[in-house]
Amino acid sequence: MAVIAFKVRLYPNQKQISQMSRTFGSTRFVWNQMLAMQNERYKNNPQAKYQNNYAMNLMLKPLKAEYPWLKDVDSTALQATNDHLHDAFQRFFDPELENGHPKFKSKKDYAQSYTTKAVNQNIKVIDNHHLKLPKLGHVYFRAGRILNGKIKRVTVRINAQGQYYATILLESEKQAFKPKDKTNQVVGIDLGLDDLMILSNGQKVNMMHFDLEAKQQVRIWERKMARRRRNAQKEMAFDKHEKLLLPRTSLKQFPRYQQARHTVAKLKRQVSERRYDRLQKLTTQLVQNYDVIVVEKLNTQGMLKNRHLARAISNAGWGKLVTMLKYKCDWYGKQLIFVDPKNTSRICHQCGQKNHQFDSLNQHEWLAVREWDCPTCGTHLNRDINASQNILHRGLAQIEKEKVLV
Numbered sequence: 001m002a003v004i005a006f007k008v009r010l011y012p013n014q015k016q017i018s019q020m021s022r023t024f025g026s027t028r029f030v031w032n033q034m035l036a037m038q039n040e041r042y043k044n045n046p047q048a049k050y051q052n053n054y055a056m057n058l059m060l061k062p063l064k065a066e067y068p069w070l071k072d073v074d075s076t077a078l079q080a081t082n083d084h085l086h087d088a089f090q091r092f093f094d095p096e097l098e099n100g101h102p103k104f105k106s107k108k109d110y111a112q113s114y115t116t117k118a119v120n121q122n123i124k125v126i127d128n129h130h131l132k133l134p135k136l137g138h139v140y141f142r143a144g145r146i147l148n149g150k151i152k153r154v155t156v157r158i159n160a161q162g163q164y165y166a167t168i169l170l171e172s173e174k175q176a177f178k179p180k181d182k183t184n185q186v187v188g189i190d191l192g193l194d195d196l197m198i199l200s201n202g203q204k205v206n207m208m209h210f211d212l213e214a215k216q217q218v219r220i221w222e223r224k225m226a227r228r229r230r231n232a233q234k235e236m237a238f239d240k241h242e243k244l245l246l247p248r249t250s251l252k253q254f255p256r257y258q259q260a261r262h263t264v265a266k267l268k269r270q271v272s273e274r275r276y277d278r279l280q281k282l283t284t285q286l287v288q289n290y291d292v293i294v295v296e297k298l299n300t301q302g303m304l305k306n307r308h309l310a311r312a313i314s315n316a317g318w319g320k321l322v323t324m325l326k327y328k329c330d331w332y333g334k335q336l337i338f339v340d341p342k343n344t345s346r347i348c349h350q351c352g353q354k355n356h357q358f359d360s361l362n363q364h365e366w367l368a369v370r371e372w373d374c375p376t377c378g379t380h381l382n383r384d385i386n387a388s389q390n391i392l393h394r395g396l397a398q399i400e401k402e403k404v405l406v
């Protein structure tokens, strides 16, 4: 049994569009109400028990009685909102994650979404181009291929450019993918900043500098967008001051500002699509070539605190890369192993001894050391390749240990 997600572009009609925006509004309202309730409870009594998603679902009934328009939208979407808020609180409570407190949602955000849960066949793929969604009926979509399976939930989304998408999550009986042939090859991967990855066989994969290429364009258009927004705000203030009969009151009435906003959103989307595409290709190749892949356990939350590293990390998309590797290894019957990255650069992969020559260096100086000779065995070591070989050794040792335990 595999859980698979498909993203499809939706082409809703006018009636469906207005129903969708009602649902975006209602789920946002429920999110903000529930969040305010949790905050208020805590403020009044810090010992008060946090209300989980089931408790919040029970509160939907009185909320609907007070605000009857909530009954006009898909009720599973309101429950899914409580689930999401609950998840956000769980991440916030988890000391390891160091996530921030859940935030209120604003209707000013151009991108909006809601999730609808499957109950009694209310969601169905009708044919290659029609998806049945609660309260919306048959929505036209375009996509390559959607596998048959039991739909769990669908997230409907409008992006900053005003395009609609649905992410369909389904459980498939069939194994969606044939296991890849065994290659009897193993690899350790060091995730780096100068290079995206260094493999234990010495191969390097370059950093993705898409955002540097596109950065110039994005910056030009962001400046235009800011200037046009300022001008629009001035004109709105002028209309108000002059007491015009029909004053302009919304940024939506300024097409040139909207055009700049769309361009910025488009450029940013292009960067992320290209990045995603590259990661897809890289991870497929790795899963094809190796039976066992060893990577370090990531602690991205901790690292993001270091502001200099943060940009490089978000560019590299390590987290995404590891997630892709994880599900592809599952799909194709390969093994992904996580190891503790501690000291993987300082220990010699030949003799296993830690090099204490660098103990006095600070983080910055230490990062600048690229090559050295091991003081114990004399092996010439390259920082990154040494690390990836240590990662591989640790992974293989872990497999051995598990075999002994079994």
Ligand SMILES: [Zn+2]
Pocket: 348, 349, 350, 351, 352, 353, 374, 375, 376, 377, 378, 379
């Ligand atoms: Zn050595």
